[in-house]
Amino acid sequence: MGDWMDTGGLREGRRPRALSPLREHLRDTFWFAPTAAMVLVFVVWAVASELDTAIVEALQKAHEYGTLDDLLRLADDAKTVVTVVSSAMMTFIGVVFSISLVAVQMASGQFSPRVVRIFVRSRITKATFAVFLATFLLSLLVLTSYEGQAEARLVTSVPLVQSVLTLLMLGLSLLLFVMYVNQTLRLMRISHVIDRITREAFKVVARMPVARSSGEEEALGPETARVAHHGRAGVLRDVNIARLVKAARQQGVVLRLLPRIGDFVVPGTPLLAVHGGPAPSGRSLSYTVSVGVERTFHQDFAFGLRQLSDIGLRALSAAVNDPTTAVQAIDRIVQFLSAVAGRPLDAALYRDRRGNVRLVQPVPGWTELVDLGFAEIRGCAVGSPQVTRRIIAGLDDLALTAPSDRREPLLRHRALLVEAVELTVPEASDRAFALRPDRQGIG
Structure with missing residues (x-):
């Protein structure tokens, strides 16, 4: 059995882990990963907001008002970046995925309509879309946490952790964007599409049990x-x-x-x-x-x-x-x-x-x-x-x-x-x- 598994590009003696029907069907959907990412963003934002509040309370108790003023100025500078991210991210998402859908349509017309499922099941595609939407949602939530001008003695929260988290999400979005473009370009190459189909077919073969007699x-x-x-x-x-x-x-x-x-x-x-x-x-x-x-x-x-x-x-x-x-x-x-x-x-x-x-x-x-x-x-x-x-x-x-x-x-x-x-x-x-x-x- 090792020979035919090697032919499929699988390691000898290693059987791929079979997904349950539910997990397999979720992989065939495009809504689950973005939805889960946005729910996770709410949780992360709530935790980050509590951390920001705890930091401000600790500085006020220690009478570190100079440090608190520095944090206020830093958060005010970060607010400009967060505002730009929130206003540009949805436009960016629309343009990127509009171009991608055109590319997928061209590939399905030239190769086969069945290749669309490769795009839908792609982990990079889902991760990119999920992180893009999560970054947009997080930027909106962070903007709601900014207070008006206030003295260091009166401020209750400085969204410093939230702003840093937004910047990290922005960096992750840019990294995934590069990977996503590479994946989409590969999808338009017939050799890559055929190779993906063959590897998926061999995984099904490897999971199929063999009769003893x-x-x-x-x-x-x-x-x-x-x-x-x-x-x-x-x-x-x-x-x-x-x-x-x-x-x-x-x-x-x-x-x-x-x-x-x-x-x-x-x-x-x-x-x-x-x-x-x-x-x-x-x-x-x-x-x-x-x-x-x-x-x-x-x-x-x-x-x-x-x-x-x-x-x-x-x-x-x-x-x-x-x-x-x-x-x-x-x-x-x-x-x-x-x-x-x-x-x-x-x-x-x-x-x-x-x-x-x-x-x-x-x-x-x-x-x-x-x-x-x-x-x-x-x-x-x-x-x-x-x-x-x-x-x-x-x-x-x-x-x-x-x-x-x-x-x-x-x-x-x-x-x-x-x-x-x-x-x-x-x-x-x-x-x-x-x-x-x-x-x-x-x-």
């Missing part, structure tokens, strides 16, 4: 009941594996998920098959299924391959006509298929603490993954010798590394591509050139 799924016993979907219609994004395993263990049964992650389900669709006894109660199965408007990487084994195929198809369209990008997508498709070539597929088995199988989750088989990776691109690649040469080289490489029982779909796609080129390209020399294996397409 090939006959375990067949040994589940007869089906005794079914559970239908009663929620809204949409794409099956993921299931709460821990809750399903617990419900199956308490009932003494095995649950088998019928639709695959990424399937579109409607109310009444059979969702779970029960083996070995009656179905668990509706209460124990509540909040175990997440349905949304789009697929996610959380448990979707083939979603990365789907996105790579989409990018290759978009690149081969007449509107874009960028075969080099299609070759880059094929590179990663070959990488992904090579990594899972020796891995048990078709089903993922989840066990309880005693090692008993409690949940069976279907995943795409080898033939389905090969078809997903090559069928559509192969159909659009006939007129581009750069792409046909790369597909031939990729299929040949996979045929060498895949087990013997998994070579049939690879040879079938190769034969179909050769047949399509021979029927489409009239010149024999051009046909020979288009079907010559080349890992770079055309050098």
